[in-house]
Amino acid sequence: MPFTLATWNINSVRLREPIVQKLLQEEGPDVLCLQECKSPVEKIPVEGFAALGYRHMVARGQKGYNGVAILSRLPIEDAGEQDFAALGHARHVAGRLENGVVIHNFYVPAGGDVPDRDVNEKFGQKLDYLTAMRDWFHADKPEKSVLVGDLNIAPREDDVWDHKKLLKVVSHTPVEVAHLAETQEAGGWIDITRRDIPEGKLYSWWSYRARDWDAADKGRRLDHVWATPDIAGAGHSSRILRDARGWEKPSDHAPVFATFDL
Template sequence: MHLTIATWNINSVRLRQAHLHQLAARLKPDVICLQETKVPDDLFPEAIASELGFPHLLKRGMKSYNGVAILSRLPLTLAEDTPDWCGKSDCRQISASVESPGGPVTIHDFYVPAGGDIPDRTANEKFAHKLDFLAETRAHFLKYKPRRAVLVGDLNIAPLEQDVWSHKQLLNVVSHTPVEVDALNSWRETGFHDAIRHFVPADQKLYTWWSYRNRDWAASNRGRRLDHIWVTPDLVPALHSHEVLREARSWEQPSDHVPLAVTLAL
């Protein structure tokens, strides 16, 4: 069995639901994880899932901000006991499992706080929230060791030097500061392997996000790798292939993030 899991910060599912047809055609995923759906659950455009041939849908959303969802060709079992991170009830995680040879695979879909513009927890509440969120996720996965799990999402941190267009210029810019990188690495080290860098060596540039502020994003190519797919060590032997759908940044009314996917041979 091949299981392809795609992840995308769609930046409003109602605005960009038509793009999901392009994603499905190009990546041919079995599971699509979305972030920043920006819609309460009762207004989620559920018809798009059926149109795509994804009859199974789980969602956790709120008005205007955040929001996560999982669309699947395979039956999903919702993880009911996910934490209320930082006590904010702000719809930043949804988890579910799918059946596969060897047992269920748990999929964790995360949207980590962006953290604002000032990399100082005392001067910026949003940055403090981001660091607290990362500390809580690390503590949770230390306590509940993941097994046969895939963690995906917009984690809003580019950890490696080649995950940003200029390591030197972005060291003091939120998303690439040492304190964030250390926090993200500590979370990953609770029991996950960077599945995308499994295929793309760490000395090669790799981005999944380009700012809307760059009018000609492709020419300037000032990107960052903010979107990630991690797998637990027991799934590393199953890693088969990956794709980063860079072309999506040029779609009409694009998200500033592009979809990426990993295929497991289970």
């Protein structure tokens, strides 16, 4: 059962319902994982998505903050969630497709502005969240699984517009990159996007602060698609839909796609 999956930090699913529908209509992924939905589950506008064929959803939400949802036109069952680092945030949900593939949808804490946990509680929470993810994957090795989401870290030098300038900027600091690498290694996860697109600058996020984000192109690759080794070989056709960053009332993130022939 081949399926195409997309992951997108939507920055309010209700505010940006029109562009979610645009993506579903124009690109037609079988599964769309959304982060930062900023909505209780019962207020996610499921009727419009169902009318486009996306009749299945597993989600966790809260009012005004965080929130993760998996929309699917394929049957999918709720496979639970984890409250990593006991933050009490809606940052993870898992769904299981009929072919047995488990999809983990994550929204890792952004970490605030100062990369020092002694003066910035949010940065400490981010590191603790990643450590808890790592420990969970060590204890319960994932199989036949895909992990997607806004992991809020750009790990490689070519995942940011200027490696040296961003070494002390939250999302690209060495301590964050090391924590993400440990988390990836613990689960044996393979970065499908970079396996498919191994060379060159690659971004999925551009700040709202840039007057002309497209021309400045000061991006970061914060959104990821990983897979366990047993199914990673079935993944292909990775791409980032950069154009979506320029749609009307856009998110500051662009959707990331991959297809799996399973």
